[in-house]
Amino acid sequence: MPKSLLPLGRAIKQRRDALGLSQESLAEQCGFDRTYISMLERGRRNPSFLNLLRLADGLKTSVAQLTEVYDGPSTD
Amino acid sequence: MPKSLLPLGRAIKQRRDALGLSQESLAEQCGFDRTYISMLERGRRNPSFLNLLRLADGLKTSVAQLTEVYDGPSTD
Structure with missing residues (x-):
């Protein structure tokens, strides 16, 4: 799978951990x-x-916040 | 299809129109x-x-911006 899914995965885990x-x-x-x-x-x-919407709900956050690590258009 | 895809669709069209x-x-x-x-x-x-990442790139924006209409967890 492409590299670009990793930051999303990390954001999900980080948020899940923060919520315990x-x-x-x-x-x-x-x-x-x-x-x-x-x-x-x-x-x-x-x-x-x-x-993603269901996940964001479960994590009491928004898709926008989960994906904010991908800020702006990529250059590749 | 669920209603919840419409705001995303509108955000895509709005951004595409803004770019001409x-x-x-x-x-x-x-x-x-x-x-x-x-x-x-x-x-x-x-x-x-x-x-979504490819779309955001083509629209010179981010997934976070395209999905910011879905702010916070829904109540349903």
């Missing part, structure tokens, strides 16, 4: 499988926008 | 089909995160 949530409880809250959360955090899944 | 780009030229820049852009703008496609 386990992968399991986040997964449960979002209606996902725990392995999906695990793969996302390692940049191994390319989530759809609707899944 | 046709659907065709945006599609070409991103390596998408014009019909995909058209469907996205009408909230009829649920793009993957990697496709």
